[in-house]
Structure formats: structure tokens, C-alpha cells
Amino acid sequence: MTVVETGVDMRTALGAVEIPGPVLTASGCSAFGQELEPFVDLTALGAVVTKSVQLRPRSGRPTPRMAETPSGMLNSIGLQGPGIDGLLAEDLPWLAERGARAFVSIAGTRVEDFAELAERLRGVPGVLGLEVNISCPNVESRGEVFACDPVAASDVLSAVRAAADPAQPVYAKLSPDVTDIVSVARAVRDAGADGLSMINTLLGLVIDPDTMRPVLGGVTGGLSGPAIRPVALRCVWQVHAAMPEVPILGMGGIRNGLDALQFVLAGASAVSVGTAVFNDPSAPVRIHDELAAVLAARGFASLSDAVGHAHRPAGVER
16 A cells, blocks of 8 residues: 555655654554555555564563553553564564664663663664663662653653763653643753654553453553544643644554544644554554545645644634
């Protein structure tokens, strides 16, 4: 499936790096891009956001790992992955050979883990930038999630920005499971983040009424899909209102172009599509085309003209 031309300028940027379109994959839902290749032209995507990679291979959490919920799903994968060595040896060369842009998601349990990963990814061909998954437990703070504490989140982003290639934009992936997401957003911006990915999954739980036990082997999991879209939009809206100059990569239950448009109007300059690919592997390219069409129908000549438009007073011209 390829992108359809509509006359709308769909170019945008991740940090200072221009990309041809605003629709990316979401970390964890399309692995490292191989599963999507039979269905989409990977070069037509803004970027392929990889599964979160850690320093060492990780087997993940116990099974069962997934459960359907009304208008969404819970996952408890536990960051299973090949580790940075496997990513550098196999997955990133595979993407680079096909001309795809890789936005590499990194994760760790210590600040030093994140910094080492950023250092290992400096100058790697095809790596457009880094998405810093700070929704991981911080082992040095008794399991507290980095993204739930502005100071801890700031420490991670400061270390990553110092270690990363200056040409690679660094985005902080924020959790909605906080009282004040704007304070966390300010902290990571001040620490050097070039942009924000919003939002990660919400922590949830499903209990089987027959077994009367939690469905997931890891008990809790991350809720994604259309059920979380209003929460994601609220987070994007609040952060854009407080910091309109900060680029936002919006995500959370995007199924079609109208869903994506809501994120753009709320303040996102790009979007990631995740859960939708489970039943429609062509969803990222389809949503790009649908977004272009709905922008054209509303008189926008470019995507950038629509970013944050919902914040403007009624009657204000574009």
C-alpha cells in the first residue's frame, strides 16, 4: 500500500529532522518493521518506531500476555527483545537496507542504561532519532516509574541528550498515570528533550470471572486502543497549551484519519499508530491518506497549518 497524493503538504518534523509524512508506527506493536513489509511501503511512513530495546536480551513477562477489553486491549509483554547487540546486528541493518527511517525506542532500569544505549546508537545508519521509554521501573527508586517523577524523568533525559548523537532528535515518552503530566513534560524539556511522545499505555487489570483470577500472567498490563483516546487527547491538549513550542508525537487509539486529525488539532505534529495494526497491518499508510483527505476537506493546505488549531479562539482565521 502506498501513499495517495491529495495536494496537502504533509511534511512535518521530529525535532529538527524533516520527515515526509506525520504517521509513524507505535513502539511495541510492529516489532522492528518486518511484519508490516508485506502490507506497506516502509519508506512511505514517517518512521518505524521500534520495540523498546534494552542493553541485554529480555524474555519478557509470563504468559498469558494479552487480553481484549471493550474498545481496547491489555498487554503484558514485558519489553521482550533482542537487546542492543541484536538490534545493531540484525534489525537496524534490515531497516536501513530498505531505506526506512528508524526511530529507536530505548528502555532501562537505571539512568546509566539509557545513556549507554544512546551512546551505542550514535551515527548508526538509518537511525533518525530516539524515543526514550521512561515508563520503566527505576530499580534504584524501589520500582518507581521514571515517568511518574519529574526529577527522575529529567535525570534520564539529561543523560540521554548528553550521550546521543546531536543530529538525532530525542523524544521522551510520557505516561498518563500521573497527577500532572505538564510538570513532567516541562522537566524533560528543560533536560534537553527535543520533543514528547504522548501517551504510553495506562495501567490496567482484567479478571476472568470463571477462574476468578487475573487473566494476564503478569497480573497488570498496559491498556491501549480506542478506549484511551480521550485520555491521550487530554494529555496532548494540556501540554500543547502549556508549551506550544514543543513538538508532540501523539498516540492512543488512533484508528482512522479523523482520529489522527483530533490529535493534530490538539497540538500533535505527528502521530503513531499501534493497536490498529493488529487487525489492519496497512493502517499507518491508510491513516496517512485519510488524514490528508480530511485536512483537504477542511481547507488546510498543509499539516502544519492544522497543528494546535483547536486552541485558537473561534472565528480566528487559519
